[in-house]
Amino acid sequence: MTIDLDPLLDSIDILTTADGAHWPAHAHDDHELLSAISRSVTVVTPEAVYIAPRGTSVWIPAGVVHEVTAAPGNTMRCTWFEPDAGARLTGRVVVTSVPPLLDHVLAELGRYTDPARRARAEAFALDLLADSRETEVGLPTPGSGWLREVTDALIADPADRRTVDVWAAQSAVSVRTFSRQFAAETGMTFSHWRAELRLQLAMSMLANGTEVGRTARAVGFESLAAFSAAFRRRSGVSPRVFARTHGSMTDSRA
Template sequence: MSPNGHPPLLEPQALEHLQRLPRPVYGHVQTLPNIVLGYRHTHPWGQLSYAIGGVLQVHTDNGFYLVPPQRAVWIPPQVQHRVSCPGDTCLRSLYLEHVPASWSSKQCRVIAINPLLRELIRTFSELPVHYDSNGADGRLVRVLLDQLVTAPEQQLMLPLPQHPRLRALCNHLQAQPDASTGLSDWAVQNGVSEKTLSRLFQRETGLSFRLWRQRMRLLSALPALERGERVTDVALACGYDSLSAFIAAFGRQFGLPPGAFLRARMDAQQAP
């Protein structure tokens, strides 16, 4: 027993051995080690991970999700995924037996975490495993779930095509965001028409190739910005020829300029 008379918290490593959660909603504070979780795996329950510091990356068959501070990612039950992050990433994770009714049962999503939701997650993550579902702790859980389902979804997902030729192109561009390779170049290399590849790309990702590459470049900028790198250096590394073009595109995608993102990063690091 803990000093306050509650059963001890479960260790994160023990989760994989559970057949079911001790409560329909369970949470804990977790700091990830400096390794890449490169293996694909699933959970029998849903997982919501909130990045306090560092940028969390979640890879699924259909897309790539980037989760900077002040955001959280929802991973539904039984969805194959792998996770990677810097060694100093700090998370607060919640595990839910049931998928909220208004969320797709198979779709990951990134949501914004406002100050109220941040404090609810922080408080809940410090509760004992066997909290009183019918008391004050249970009421806190219900408020937390209400806030989660109404949190705005963020466009921090990069859809990935399934076609081998298109997936190879996307892998190439993700590895080198500043590469100039275009759809026309790839069509010539693969002996097909650019129009054919363009139609296929739109059908499989829901985005034109131009919009996909812009989103890919902007998402690739987030980890570097979170590390505190100079905005000018980040813009060049992501394939932008001018700082002003990068700032304008960043603002259209994320609703704030890179400088405001960096300030949010500092606020997140200073939050309890």
């Protein structure tokens, strides 16, 4: 479904991914607000990975190369803003909250046939978007191809338990070189980066309704107690409480 809008918005597209979907690296002439309505969305740029849980949006400025992965059963809303409209918004990729009022305005824009009324509604939507709260910072990714292969593999399988020693050997460098270069390019140690990736993905899975035990195993924790402790340190609440407040809870063990 496409609703043609003008002058601040080009269109609004509603997409459903029954079996999940992946869009390879690409860029747009317009700014994109990609809203994860029913499941999570992951956006990867050359600089970082952004994990947007259900109910949040990713702001992607025009010209930014990115790839998108949507969870199965997801409904997404892609709102396309004219390049000039972006002057009022940030020039970097961010994950933001979506206030209910902004959701309502975007859903109703297609009903506005009067140009003046629609222009006011579009301007109001931009004001709401500009005031949206940034919920998660992107997880930096390295620029070197050999290190990017490592982070890409972990994004695809966060339960991968290969150690720094193994990754360094597979990259044909010393552990010291691997560790130093990884920290230089991401600003984080390898262990910190992997831990943060796992916990961000865990939050996304729990918001999608994945049970706590299954989430823990999927992101590489053998012990549910260890997962719960790490999750609480990162988010301030237990996985069970997070799942109850952010998604459908199907596993009471945590």
